[in-house]
Amino acid sequence: MSFRIRAARDEDLQPLYEMAKLTGGGFTNLPPDRAALKAKLDRSHAAFARADDGIADELFVLVLENTATGEVRGTCQIFTQVGQRYPFYSYRIGTLTQHSQELDRTFRADMLTLATDLEGCSEVGGLFLHPGERAGGLGMLLARSRYLFIAKHRARFADRILAELRGIIDEAGGSPFWDGLAGRFFGMNFQDADQFNAVRGHQFIADLFPKHPIYIAMLSETARAAIGLPHPSGRAAMRMLENEGFAFENYIDIFDGGPTMTARTDQVRTIREAVSAEVVGTDADRGEPMLVAAGRLADFRCAYAKARAEGDQVEIDSVCATALDLRVGDTVNIVGRL
Structure with missing residues (x-):
């Protein structure tokens, strides 16, 4: 049996939709919404059609095809430059240190600060492999094909690259991090916010999210425990990213608290080698x-x-x-x- 990675086509809409329904939520780049997926394909077609080099705000969608049957069994995406249409928000984990002379004690408080530090980076994301194909290194093929694509079109990508990993999702499809923080401000559950973001973008974050730092100690225990942890199904993806040279540098996703991994593009192992x-x-x-x-x-x-x-x-x-x-x-x- 042989598989290959290729550019996504219009006829891939249905298999992409079927795979999107299997993600279990919290997978913003692959929403189970036909219109949103069609918009992604249209945007990808435009990116593939542009022949001149240079960075622009583009999206490339790739798929994993079984060459014997023609079936599409996986997908991945590459964003050339995030934060161009809408701000690209992350939470940055930091520490505030204060000293009291009267008490002769130093207090250190961990804080979450809303940041757009990663704006302008390229992003690898949207990787999903059909559950029936999770053997034989096909997830690795999907992941590393993105870096080979970047290597062949280096002028169209930024000097820094990121990957957002899905955070902890509970059995009911909710997010402990969202429930403990953002949900209190937005009056909507995680599933609704996640779907809205996947289909319409996250400008509503800029409109409604609190801009002041959040003291982590004030969050619920379940919310604190989820900060910076990948979904169990994403642990292997995190190891693959680390093997490529990505590192966790205290940026997390504003929706589910999952880790954001970053690297210098030219130092990504597959690109470098x-x-x-x-x-x-x-x-x-x-x-x-x-x-x-x-x-x-x-x-x-x-x-x-x-x-x-x-x-x-x-x-x-x-x-x-x-x-x-x-x-x-x-x-x-x-x-x-x-």
């Missing part, structure tokens, strides 16, 4: 496991391969060559499989 090579053979019967990416923009595609690389030349196996429609003489980007 990817090299360009000419295909000199398409029937390698053995070799090292690698990721291979070919094509630009809407022609971009990526898959696993068994490959033998030497200098700026590479031989790949026939399965990968077929999946990516590669021929001798083509140029690809390759990187070792972690």
Whole structure:
């Protein structure tokens, strides 16, 4: 069985919608709303169609396709520059230190401050793999394909990159962090706020959210416990991000308190280690496991391969060559499989 990553098309709307219904909530970049998903596809088509380089406010949607059946079994997204249409809000965790001479004591209070520090960064997000395919490294293929896409179109992305991980969601679909903080100001539950944000954007945050710092000690115990923790299903994603060089630098999502990971774009491991090579053979019967990416923009595609690389030349196996429609003489980007 062979899988490849490719650009999303209009006919992918239905499988994207079906996958969105499986996310369980709190997955803002993949809302179970046809109109919102169609708008994402339209925006992605426009980004793929723009041929000139340079950073703009764009979104690229990629999908994981089973090449034997044509079924779409996963998806991921890349935002080139966040915070251009609406402010990109995060909570920054900080500490306020005060000293009392009378008591001869120093008091340190952890605080949450609403910030737009990450505005202008690129973002990788929207990664979802169908539950029936969570084996064989397909989640890793989805995740790392985004970095190979960035490497092939580096001028269209910022020098800093972020990834927001979904936070703790309880069995009822609610968010302890939201209930303990923002829900008190907005008069709506997490599910309603999450859906509103996914479909209409989060300008309402700018309109209604308290701008003053929040003392963490004043939050409920359940809200405090959720700060900076990923959803259990996102722990593997967090490890993958850390392996790529991302770090948690005290920024959290304003809705569910999940961690925001950041990195310097050129220091992301896959981007740093990817090299360009000419295909000199398409029937390698053995070799090292690698990721291979070919094509630009809407022609971009990526898959696993068994490959033998030497200098700026590479031989790949026939399965990968077929999946990516590669021929001798083509140029690809390759990187070792972690």
